[in-house]
Amino acid sequence: MVEKSEVILGENEHLRINMGPQHPSTHGVLRFELDLRGEIVDQVIPHCGYIHRGIEKMSEANTYQQIIHLTDRMDYLSAHQNNEAMSLLVEKALGIEVPERVKVIRTILSELSRLQSHELWWAAFGMDLGALTTFFYGLRDRERILDIFEESFGSRLLHSYICPGGLMNDVHPNFKSRIKEFIPYFRKKLPEYDQLLTGNIIFMERSKNIGLLTREEAIAFGITGPSGRGSGFSCDVRKHEPYSAYDRVDFKEILYTEGDTYARYRVRIDEMWESLRILEQLVDQIPDGDYTVKMKPIIKLPEGEYYQRVETARGELGVYVVSTGDKYPERIHFRTPNFSNLFVIDKLARGHKIADLVAISGSLDLVIPDIDR
Amino acid sequence: MKFSIYDFSSFTQSIHELLTGVMSPTWVFITELAIVGLIFLLFYAVLGLFLVYLERRVCAFIQNRLGPNRVGPQGIFQTIADLIKLLFKELFVVKNADKFLFNLAPFVVIIASLMAIGALPYAKGLQALDFNIGLFYIIAVTSLGVVGILLAGWSSNSKYSLLGAMRSGAQIISYELSVGLSLLAIIIFAGSMQLSVIVESQANGWWIFKGHIPAFIAFVIFLIAATAETNRGPFDLAEAESELTAGFHTEYTGIRFAFFFLAEYMNMFLAAALATTVFLGGWMPLHFGNFETFNRIMDFVPPIVWFFGKTFVVIYIIMLFKWTFPRLRIDQLLTLEWKYLLPINLVNIVLIAFLVLMGWHF
Amino acid sequence: MNAFFNYFSEIGHGIGTLLKGMRVTSGYFFRPREIITQKYPENRATLKMFDQFKGEVVMPHDKNNNHRCTGCGICENNCPNGSIQILTRKETTPEGKSVRVIDKHIYHLSMCTFCGLCVKTCPSDALAFGQTFEHAVFDRQKLTKVLNKPGSSLKKDVKE
Numbered sequence: 001m002v003e004k005s006e007v008i009l010g011e012n013e014h015l016r017i018n019m020g021p022q023h024p025s026t027h028g029v030l031r032f033e034l035d036l037r038g039e040i041v042d043q044v045i046p047h048c049g050y051i052h053r054g055i056e057k058m059s060e061a062n063t064y065q066q067i068i069h070l071t072d073r074m075d076y077l078s079a080h081q082n083n084e085a086m087s088l089l090v091e092k093a094l095g096i097e098v099p100e101r102v103k104v105i106r107t108i109l110s111e112l113s114r115l116q117s118h119e120l121w122w123a124a125f126g127m128d129l130g131a132l133t134t135f136f137y138g139l140r141d142r143e144r145i146l147d148i149f150e151e152s153f154g155s156r157l158l159h160s161y162i163c164p165g166g167l168m169n170d171v172h173p174n175f176k177s178r179i180k181e182f183i184p185y186f187r188k189k190l191p192e193y194d195q196l197l198t199g200n201i202i203f204m205e206r207s208k209n210i211g212l213l214t215r216e217e218a219i220a221f222g223i224t225g226p227s228g229r230g231s232g233f234s235c236d237v238r239k240h241e242p243y244s245a246y247d248r249v250d251f252k253e254i255l256y257t258e259g260d261t262y263a264r265y266r267v268r269i270d271e272m273w274e275s276l277r278i279l280e281q282l283v284d285q286i287p288d289g290d291y292t293v294k295m296k297p298i299i300k301l302p303e304g305e306y307y308q309r310v311e312t313a314r315g316e317l318g319v320y321v322v323s324t325g326d327k328y329p330e331r332i333h334f335r336t337p338n339f340s341n342l343f344v345i346d347k348l349a350r351g352h353k354i355a356d357l358v359a360i361s362g363s364l365d366l367v368i369p370d371i372d373r
Numbered sequence: 374m375k376f377s378i379y380d381f382s383s384f385t386q387s388i389h390e391l392l393t394g395v396m397s398p399t400w401v402f403i404t405e406l407a408i409v410g411l412i413f414l415l416f417y418a419v420l421g422l423f424l425v426y427l428e429r430r431v432c433a434f435i436q437n438r439l440g441p442n443r444v445g446p447q448g449i450f451q452t453i454a455d456l457i458k459l460l461f462k463e464l465f466v467v468k469n470a471d472k473f474l475f476n477l478a479p480f481v482v483i484i485a486s487l488m489a490i491g492a493l494p495y496a497k498g499l500q501a502l503d504f505n506i507g508l509f510y511i512i513a514v515t516s517l518g519v520v521g522i523l524l525a526g527w528s529s530n531s532k533y534s535l536l537g538a539m540r541s542g543a544q545i546i547s548y549e550l551s552v553g554l555s556l557l558a559i560i561i562f563a564g565s566m567q568l569s570v571i572v573e574s575q576a577n578g579w580w581i582f583k584g585h586i587p588a589f590i591a592f593v594i595f596l597i598a599a600t601a602e603t604n605r606g607p608f609d610l611a612e613a614e615s616e617l618t619a620g621f622h623t624e625y626t627g628i629r630f631a632f633f634f635l636a637e638y639m640n641m642f643l644a645a646a647l648a649t650t651v652f653l654g655g656w657m658p659l660h661f662g663n664f665e666t667f668n669r670i671m672d673f674v675p676p677i678v679w680f681f682g683k684t685f686v687v688i689y690i691i692m693l694f695k696w697t698f699p700r701l702r703i704d705q706l707l708t709l710e711w712k713y714l715l716p717i718n719l720v721n722i723v724l725i726a727f728l729v730l731m732g733w734h735f
Numbered sequence: 736m737n738a739f740f741n742y743f744s745e746i747g748h749g750i751g752t753l754l755k756g757m758r759v760t761s762g763y764f765f766r767p768r769e770i771i772t773q774k775y776p777e778n779r780a781t782l783k784m785f786d787q788f789k790g791e792v793v794m795p796h797d798k799n800n801n802h803r804c805t806g807c808g809i810c811e812n813n814c815p816n817g818s819i820q821i822l823t824r825k826e827t828t829p830e831g832k833s834v835r836v837i838d839k840h841i842y843h844l845s846m847c848t849f850c851g852l853c854v855k856t857c858p859s860d861a862l863a864f865g866q867t868f869e870h871a872v873f874d875r876q877k878l879t880k881v882l883n884k885p886g887s888s889l890k891k892d893v894k895e
Binding site: 151 | 755
C-alpha cells in the first residue's frame with residue numbers, strides 16, 4: 001500500500017545564499033553561507049581564509065624587529081596595539097625596562113588607535129543599518145587622528161612605529177598640541193553621534209534585543225573586547241593586567257549586561273568617552289627622556305615560551321612565541337580577537353532576519369585580515 | 374500669439390487655434406498628442422538627470438563633501454556623462470534568466486512613472502490631462518511600477534533580486550493604503566478628485582493651513598507613505614544595499630539599470646509634486662489673510678516658480694530622510710504601516726469628515 | 736486608557752528622536768563652510784606632506800653629488816621584503832688601498848612596506864624618506880629605482 005504523503009512545497013527547503021566574499025556588508029573578503037527560510041536566517045556558516053597570508057609562518061623567517069611590520073597587517077585598525085603586543089613580549093623576554101616616556105607615549109597611541117578604530121566602526125555600523133551619512137561623519141573625525149599619526153610616524157594606517165625597546169623615532173614636536181586640539185573637537189562631535197544613531201527610534205528598534213549573548217556564552221566562545229563587555233564579561237586586559245602606563249590612569253571598564261547589539265554599540269560609544277578621558281590625563285604628563293633603549297642589532301630571545309596580551313580595539317590580542325635562542329622565533333601564534341568573535345555569529349543570528357545578520361556582524365566589529373592572518 | 378508666464382491657457386489656446394486653421398480636427402488631435410508627448414519625454418529625461426545630480430549634491434553637502442564638481446560648471450553635466458557611459462555599457466543578461474520579462478521590466482517601471490507626470494498641473498493652464506478622477510489616476514498609475522520591480526526580481530534568476538522584489542511587493546501593497554487614505558483627506562476637503570479643482574480650491578489658503586491639524590497629519594503621513602512607495606531610504610528595502618547588494622536590480626547593467634534609476638528619481642519627483650499640488654496649494658502663491666501688500670508681492674512670482682519651488686522643498690525633505698535615518702527591517706516596516714499609520718489615518722479621515730460636515734474649515 | 740496614552744507618547748517620542756537626527760544633518764547642509772573635501776589636483780602647488788611622511792626611500796645627495804652610502808649591506812639585511820639590493824665593486828684608492836664602493840643601490844618600491852627599518856638601522860645615515868606620494872605608473876618595472884645618482888661618490892668624512 002502506498003502511503004499518501006502530503007508535501008508542502010518549500011516546507012523544509014532552504015534558500016541557500018552566499019553572502020560574500022564580495023558583499024558590501026561583510027567589510028572585506030569574508031563569506032557567509034546562509035540558509036534562509038524566507039527572510040529568516042536558519043544557519044550561518046562563516047567561511048574564512050580568503051585573505052590568508054600566512055603571517056604566523058612568515059614570522060618564523062623574520063627577526064623580531066621585522067615581525068613588527070607583519071603584525072601591522074593583521075588588524076590594520078589597531079596597528080599600534082599589535083605592534084605593542086609584540087614589543088612588550090620581546091621586552092618581557094629580555095627583561096628590559098623601557099623609559100617612562102615610551103610607556104606614556106605608547107599608552108596615548110593605544111588610545112588614539114582605539115578612538116580611530118571605534119570611529120570607523122561607528123561609521124561602518126551606521127552604513128550597515130542603512131544610515132549612509134554616518135560613514136562620512138565617522139571618517140571625518142577619524143581623519144584628525146590620522147593626521148596626528150601621519151605627522152609623527154609618516155603613515156596613516158600601518159605605522160610599524162612601536163618597536164622592541166621603545167619607538168622607531170621621537171614624536172613630532174606638534175604631537176602634544178595636536179592631541180590637545182583634538183580632544184575638545186571630538187568632545188563636541190560625540191554628542192552628534194548620539195543624536196544621529198543612539199537615540200534614534202529606528203536604530204533602537206533595529207538593535208535592541210537583536211543577537212542576544214549571555215555572559216556564559218561569551219566566555220565559552222571566547223568573545224573579548226567590547227563585544228564581550230556588552231554581555232557583562234569583564235575582560236579588559238588594561239584593567240586586569242595593566243601594561244605600559246595603564247596602571248596609573250583612571251578609567252572605567254565599560255560593562256553592559258544586556259548582551260544585545262545595542263549593548264555592544266553602547267560599550268563602544270562609552271569607550272570613546274573613556275579614551276578621551278585617558279588622553280586628557282596623559283597628554284600633559286609626557287616626561288622627557290629617551291624614546292628608546294639601546295638594543296642589540298640582532299635580538300635573540302632566551303630559550304623558552306612567552307605570552308603577552310594586550311587589549312586592542314576589538315578585544316584581547318595574545319602573542320605566543322616559542323624560542324630556541326635563535327634570532328628567529330621557532331613558532332609564533334597570534335590569538336586574534338576577531339577569529340573567536342566571528343564564530344559566534346551563527347549562534348547570534350539564528351532566527352533573526354537577514355537585516356539583523358548585517359547588524360549583528362556589524363556590532364561584532366570584524367576586521368577580516370585579522371581573522372585570516 | 375499671446376504668451377504670459379502667469380497664465381498659460383491663452384498660449385495653449387492660441388497654439389490650438391493655429392493648428393485648427395491648417396488641418397482637420399483628427400490631425401490636430403494627433404499633432405497635439407505628439408507635441409505633448411515629446412515635451413514630456415524631454416522634460417522627463419532632463420528632470421530625471423537633474424534630480425540625480427541634485428541628490429548627489431545635496432547628500433554631499435549633508436556629509437561635508439563637495440559632490441560632483443568636475444564636469445561643467447559646478448559639475449552640472451556629471452549625470453549626462455554618467456548616462457553616456459551607461460549607454461555604452463554592455464547589456465548583460467544572466468544565464469537562465471527569463472529574457473523576455475527581464476527586458477520588459479525596466480520599461481514597465483519607467484512607463485508607469487512617465488504616465489503620471491502628464492496629469493500634474495504645473496501652472497495655470499499648463500496641464501496635459503485634466504480629468505475628473507485625476508488624483509485617482511495618478512495613484513493607480515504609479516502603483517503599476519511595482520509590477521516592473523516584481524518582474525525584474527523574478528526574471529533575474531538571482532536570489533538577491535528575488536528577495537528584494539518580494540520585499541517590494543509587501544511594501545507597496547501596504548503603503549498604497551496610506552497614500553490613498555491621506556489623499557482622501559484632501560478629497561473630502563476639496564470635494565473633488567480633479568487636480569485643477571483641488572488647486573483652485575486653495576486660492577485663499579493651502580489645505581495644510583486651512584485644514585487645521587488633521588490636514589497636517591495627513592500631510593506627514595503622505596510624506597512617509599510616499600517615501601516608502603517610491604522605494605527610497607529609509608524604506609529602500611527592495612534594494613537594501615548593505616543586505617541584498619542592490620536588490621531587484623542586482624543583475625541589471627547599462628541603460629536598463631539607468632531606467633530603474635531614473636524611474637526612482639521621477640517617482641520621488643511625482644510624490645513631491647503630488648504633495649505640493651494637494652497639500653501645499655500647487656502653483657498657488659502663498660497668501661496670508663489680509664496682508665494685501667504681502668499677497669501682491671507673492672502674486673508677482675510666476676506660478677510655475679511656485680510649483681517647482683514647493684516641489685523642491687518637499688524633495689529636499691525626502692532626501693533628508695534618506696541621508697539621516699537607518700533602514701527599517703521588513704517587519705518593522707509593516708508594523709509602522711498597519712499599527713500606526715493606518716489607524717491614525719482612519720481616525721483622521723473621520724475627523725476631517727466631521728470638520729467638513731460642520732463647516733469648521735476655512 | 737494607559738495603553739492609549741502609551742501609544743501616542745511612543746509616537747511622539749519616536750518623532751522627536753527622528754527630528755533630532757534631521758537637525759544634525761540639515762545643519763551641516765546649511766553650513767557649507769564645514770566641508771572638508773580637498774580639491775586635490777588643483778591644490779598640488781600648496782599641498783605639502785608632513786616632514787616625516789614615508790613616501791619612498793631616497794638617498795640624499797649634497798651639491799657635489801656626494802652621498803653617504805658605504806655599501807655595508809645592513810639595510811639589505813634588515814629589509815623584511817627584500818626590496819633593497821646593493822651591488823658593490825672594489826676600487827683602488829690613489830694610496831693603493833682597495834675599498835668597497837657601491838655600484839648600484841637598487842630599491843624596489845613595489846615591494847616596500849615602509850616599515851622604516853632600513854632608514855633606522857643605516858649606520859651612516861645614508862637613507863631617508865622622501866615626501867613624494869604620486870607613485871602611480873603604468874609599468875611595474877618603473878618602480879625599481881637606483882637610489883645613487885649616476886657619477887656620485889662617497890662623501891669624504893663618512894667612516895664605515
